[in-house]
Amino acid sequence: MPGGNATIYDIASDAGVSIATVSRVLRGESNVSQATKEKVLRAMEQRNYRPSSIARGLTSKTTHSLGIILPKLLNPHYAMIFTGAQEEAARQGYTVSLFPWSSLDTKAYDPAAMLLERRLDGIVVCVEYLPADHGEQVLASLRELRRVMPVVLIGCVPPWYDFPAVSNNNAAIMKEIVSYLVSLGHERIAFIGGVKEDNDPMRREIGYREGLTEAHLPYTDSYRVYAKGTPEAGKAALAGILDSLRPEYWPTAVIAMNDLMAMGCQAEARERGILMPEQLSIVGCDDLFCAPYLCPALTSINLHQQRTGARAVQLLISGENKHEIGDWELVERASCARVTK
Template structure:
């Protein structure tokens, strides 16, 4: 395997000149550069990434810590991050915490040991201890994204969840539905509180009664949607339409309805939230509220790269604008 010394000998230059050409750390004449690159090509020389990172104090590697990489919402965000990193010549190390605080902290320590140039943290649950650990490394560029209040260097995701909940419920109302229930996310989540507030606002504007028995708590996952639908089906009186607070939960709910012999939308209309890629392939295709997940990932990566390159962005709020995507899972009763 060729070394940097072999390249220098073949090009007739010093080792330091080859290093400057590779790292662009000093002016080198074009003719000299050409000789160096020609020698690199002929020798099939591959510079050591480790050695280069020690030299320039950069690894061109970013770390990303997420709650779960399998949830379709996060998967689309991650794709936006990955592709932006690739476009800028960076490698991304992805760590899936599975919601386990110990795994979160172990992953963070690993990323720091790998000498990543920056870390992007995107978690859906409370991570106070993790943020405290990150605070002990203020020299490391960080973008900490959460759906709560902005504090310090945390970039807040403002997804207009109340407006999204309003759009979902209003669509069902506009289609002639009056008996409308919800399968929510965990009651402690701000997303749940805001989407439920939007649902209540739409119902109030239409003069419709909210039946507490038809508001069932889920967990944003298919299993939670399935279990909540089973609880709803056990009730004597049922709604004609259901607003489900995530598309994966909607998939679980529709599956449970089908198992009980109900047809969607003929017997029960369903609207989801997030517009994950699979939503168009549900049976029937799911009407839902779209969020620009891929663009969010792009923006998050660009913010972190700006911090890495000391080009700080002042905007600490990433605003998402929900949009109704109408497909075939809502029956028109109007």
């Protein structure tokens, strides 16, 4: 490939100075005379010179490139996080490349090696919904990873792990949802949670229970199901609840772990001819772009995921060891209605 590949030597000889001087103006050091600075700049301009970040990285030990590990980009929740992270990174002159969790399962290649060999300046890891079958093992590999490069988490890990992170107050979110539904007169509120062992889902169930307690409502196992965070799983989960109960005990409201599951719930209810929101209120979480276009439009929690991604990158670059809690808001839409006697 031609073009753009002049080296610092070319510029130096063009400008009649040493490479050290070129390097100085490259890095904006002050101790260069105005005259030579301009000479060098002009030479760069003419050659369309671009310093090689590769060569730079070799000496400076810094690549200005970050990584992000997440379950799957196809869930817009993660696309939002990624977008926020990428934008903030770009703003600070960093590049970010993607490493999906799923890759870790394949044996065709070794993503861990990739990560390490790339000499990334840091990596943000989404651990909100850690695959249940990884569990403790993932946490261990996280610590391992951290010995080699800075890591910032999105989501919660047990606090004693002491990772910089940005997460949500999952319990508080669930409590607010419960109290919102209670304010609409609901008393039979089901909870379709994520995989039981996962980090954030666990906290959400706690919040759900606390919310019930605060409202003096009983907690019942039959109103709580665990499932993967997909529409299909959400659909099956609601089906399970309905099938296991006599209609007079059916919940009047369902809290889904995320919007994907909520979509599945809607589908199941629709199939059964259950009127929404009259007979069943549903609230999701994540506030995906499609939430307003579902039937009925889905009440959800906006988690400000882009901001989350951006903050994670900021923590990564600044090196602060903080655990930040993002804010959030309930977005009321048509999917929740006052309960009718």
